[in-house]
Amino acid sequence: MDVLAHVSEATGVPADLLGGYLPVLTAAVSTGRLPGRDAVDGLRALGAAAAERGVPVRALADACLLARELDAPPAEAQVLAAVRRALAAYFDGYEEAQHQAIRREDEARREFIGDLLQGRADRLAERAEHFGLRLAEGYVVAVAKDVAPVADGDPLIRRVEEALVTRFGSHNILVAARDGLLVCVAPATLTAATGEFTHHVRGSLGQGWRVGVGRPHRGPGGVVTSFREASDAISLGERLGLRPQVLRAADLLVFPVLLRDRAAIEDLVTSVLDPLREARGGPESLLETLEAVFGAQGNQTAAARKLGISTRAVTYRLERIRRLTGFSPDDPTQRFTLETAVLGARLLDWPARD
Template sequence: MARTRRTSARDDRSDLLAGIAERASRDAHGVPADLIGEYVTDLDEVSATRESFGADRLRVRHDVGSRAAERGIPLRGVIDLHLSATWLAWPLLTGVRGAGDADAVRAAGEAVLRAADAAVMAVTEGYEKAQRWSVRQEESFRREFVDDLLDGRNLGRLAERAERFGLRLAGSNVVAVVRAAEPVVDGGEVARAVEASLHLRLDSRDVLVTTKSDLLVCVVPGTMVAVIDEFVRQVTGALGAGAAWSVGVGRAQSGPGGVVRSFEQARYAVDIAGRLELPGRQHRAEDLLVYQVLLRDSAALADLVSVVLEPLRGARGGEQPLLDTLSAYFACGQVATACARELHVGVRTVTYRLHRVKELTGYSVDDPSQALSLHVAVLGAKLLGLPADAEQAP
């Protein structure tokens, strides 16, 4: 009869302990009770034996934290669930109910608190580890998507994947790229600062800020072209107005392959601007189409450079002052006084050098057709990266 009463008492206590998970779930504002698992019965054993949780039980709590992260349950909620279960179970624990004096209660309390602390730490570690893995996995997916988007690979699935990152590839998109003296790396300070500031100001997921080949890249819908100006302002804040950097802007292009076309145009624009040392920071591909035409026959362009400019090699003092004068003269709209100011020389020096160019090459800046040949030859040398005495295209 006594054995029956003891068995009944254990069953009653087990039922009470079993109900603690549901009560803790309500106290933790609905965090799923199944995350408690055997935690309460493990605490009950600790209260009686005064022994800490072993590695196996802590591993279970670690896995609970991982599962909670995967299910999107806030960490504070999971911790609240465990702490609620701890204080709700406390008066029902074997080591507490069976304590004969205050010292025994204190010893049980210390053991239970140590176990609860270890359990919460294991839950937190598992949760954070799962989150780090999720972040790394998301970054990997994003990097793969960006590479495919800007390289034009896997176009068939791009539109579907783009929705995950807030892009709509069915319409038109415009790409801007920034080239700086120091490469802009993925996840670096500059890229993070520009992305965070831009998204904070726009409150829109339709804009993608990323990196590619040491360039900072911004993809915006064709209906939001004005965002490019805000992008440039944020880049100015991140890199500084005095730093050496420039922006290339592609034309609006439609469809999944439109982004890569606009990206290539933007990269071309910033590259050409660098070769020709064009003034200003922002360079639009549509304004540089004439240079694209020139480069379509690089062999003929190299021949022109050689024929027109090679005679300058015989100039006293070298060819470079004459080339610099020609370049500045055409850049200043063929105005000698403006050219002189640009070069920090006198007007007579400019006119003398232009006269020497005519004597050496036979081409005069006063003759429209000859001036065009000189202008294209000077531009061609810069575009092709050729010295004035180049004889053939690379």
């Protein structure tokens, strides 16, 4: 086995990447001169090829030393063997220190994001500057949920954050995992950031993904508020069976208002919808019909298509609702009452929890 084949087997570095190296050493020994420009350019090209093929620079350096060691006189070979071992120790210490620094940074990052999203204020502003956030500004939080929870260490986190930083040239964007959600904290001035975040979520998560987007708020407490709004938007979407996969808290403000006075909404649901219990098969099909009609802006044909029934069946059900409740979706005032009651029923999980 020749020298290059032995070196390649011992170090894992392809032999062709070392082909121009030994002649350079041989020429230097015989002439006493350093390599010329052409030789250096050739080695530089081999170094670039090694990088493109994923060969670590540590392995490349070890291969170069071993190649000379195997081709050197015994005394020089012994010295080169010592140099190889010493360099390996240097590399080990250097890489371990790098790994420890990365682990410390990741741990500090996780702790900071946890404190930020929970509103714990221990040196929060000072720590935020380390991660590029200026908490006096307004921030928006977007969260993504998938069937499988997102956990710390998921490669998706770093991939999405790098894509956002590349797009916007800004380091004051954070992407992390929290409560099984993929969380993005971005300045309110970067209005396209949540759209870019959604784009990468769509390409990376499964079919069941949803994104919630909070409203912009200022200060550390604002980040907490926006995070809660974004999370609540997803929860509301699931409870109400909303079709959009991207839900904005600004579009859902009526629901917190409804829930703020739970006694009032419970009274409305009971007063308006309780008569639907008398319908054959229970109230569920009639509730679904109302939801479809409201979602289609009163277009009964479109509602029938969504429900998979005939338009005549929709008309019949609406008439049945009018007779049982006394409220008609065709009357503007009564329609508002009915729609609010149906939304309240979904929020309260009526009649299942009744």
